[in-house]
Amino acid sequence: MNEVNTKHVYPEDPSKTYGLMELVKGTKPTVGLQPDDMVFTWPHLLVRELTLFVVVVAVLLVLAFLFNAPLEELANPNHPPNPAKAPWYFLGLQELVSYSAVIGGVMIPTLIVLGLALVPFVDRKRTGIGVWFAKERSLANGLFLTFLILMLVLIIVGMFFRGPNWGFVIPWESAQ
Amino acid sequence: MNDSTQNARPAPRNRLAEFGNHIYRSLFRYGRVPQDAEGQSYAVFNSLFLHIHPVKVSRHSLRFGYTLGLGVIATALFLVLTFTGIWLMFYYFPSASEAYNRMLDLRSAVDFGFVLRNVHKWGAELMVLVVILHMARVFFTGAYKPPREFNWLVGILLLLLTLGLSFTGYLLPWDQLAFWAITVGTSIAGYAPVLGPPLRRFLLGGDVVGQEALVRFYVLHVVILPGLLSIFLAVHFWRIRKDGGLSHPDDNDIPPKGGGR
Structure with a gap:
């Protein structure tokens, strides 16, 4: 088994004295063991x-x-739906592609994957580990949260606000 | 322990009981339901299916509020998808003229075929979502920090493989939704300079989505991508143990060590 880090579990405070307080019965040898979690x-x-x-x-x-999984008509290469939409997790990309094919479809996705891969090698400080939204990490967490929200907004726009020819539509108006 | 428990057992009344016990012991070396620390340890590391776990884990890593169980949920979804996917393979045929009919069969002719397909479909959508949420959890808890940098990279690869699995599976029903979503999706790949068009042709086996593309997506979906995902899932689990379990507040301010832990 891997080493268990117990330095915080059994801290030694120089201003205190330590003594034997109690003997307990047990079923296994615990000699030399510190309390751990x-x-x-x-x-x-x-x-x-x-x-x-x-x-x-x-x-x-x-x-x-x-809910039934969707099943539309038989595939027909001669009848493209307008608009044809990618699966939901690629709708953000499709939205970006509608602005610029090379930047949105190639450069940004490549940068996202490279950026994510570099995260642990750029942010190497060993602080704020093991708790949600640690104060020391507010910059990193803020950046990542912004990134997630941006992706979510792009997906929502692609999913609900894009109509024929990828034109902007208001979903609750076009439904009528 | 084995010797002592066998000695402590009363002498077998008849040969049949002894025979049954022999079979049981050959299968499960230690006891039935483990009662003490030793038995609990043996229960984990004597089992092929359990030995990916350490014998002991920190209380902190068991807190649902910390992990939200997202890694376990993603794994559970992958297992369900593997099971339902193999089951679906009995009914599916990767042919442009036949695939869609098999979808209709799943709705009408196959017993509980609609449940099978629906579980696979919703499980797949959930898996993409849960894997992304799992990545967000790891980020917001700083769990990618040393010594877990490499497992973060493996995680990114698993996310890409999950997306690849979902995307290749999307084409298989061969309906309008599938056909045009893949046409749009693969055209995005074609925009890349130099590498894009050859990559797109390699994926589709031609210039448009057709029979060749269906077979390629099928093989990717049922063999290559699940195989790769299984291998890297094993690496992912392995690294959790090698990196000292899940991230923990105690990992803060540990001076970096040379080599592995």
Whole structure:
């Protein structure tokens, strides 16, 4: 097993004195062990994993009975729908491509992947690990949140606000 | 422990019980439901399916509010998709003239075919979403920081493979939605200078989406991409253990070490 870092679990405060307070009965040798926050995988982790798995299967079954997967007419290369839309996770790209094919379709996606890959090699300070939205990391978190929101906005625009010839439409007006 | 428990067992009343016990012991070396620390340890590292876990994990990594269970959910979705995907392969045929009929069959002729297809479809959409959310969780908790830089890279690769799986699967029903979404999607690839057009032709096996593209997407979807994803998923899990479990507040301010941990 890997080493367990216990430096914060059992800190030694020079201003305090330490003494033997209690003897406890146990079923395993604990000589030289410091208190740690480790628990056994069996059952603690396994029960959680199995529960989550069952929940995932249940949610999928409910979705499957409530909503049918879309199936349109047989593919027909002579009848393009207007507009033809990419799958939802590529709609942001399609929206960018509508402004500039090379910048939106090639350069920006390449930069996104390269940028994401470089993240841990640029941001190397070992602070703010292990907590959500650590104060020391507000700049990095802010940048990433902005990036996510930007992508989401592009996808929403591509999904709902684009009509024939990729023109701008207001979804609740065109529906009538 | 094995010897002592076997000695402690009362002498078998008959040969059948002994035989049954022999079979059980050959399958599960240690006990039934583990009761003590030793048994709990053996339960994990004596099982092929459990030994990707460490024997002990930190309490912090079990907090649902910390991980939101997103990695486990993504894995569960991948398992469900593999299962339903293989099941669907019994009914599917990657032919431009036949594929769409098989979709109609799933709705009418195959018992619970619609459930099978719906679970696969919604599971796939959810998997893309959950993998992206998992990446966001890792970012917002600073979990990509040393020593976990490499696992962040593996994660990016897994995200790209997930997108590739979803995209290649999108074409297989061979309806209008599939055909034109892939036409639009692959035309984006064609915009890249120099490499774009050859890449697009390589993906489609021609200049337009047709029979060749369907076979290529099918092979990518059911063999190549799931195979790659399984391999890198194993690397991803392996690295979690090698990097000392999930990220933890205790990882702050540890001086970087040379070599692996």
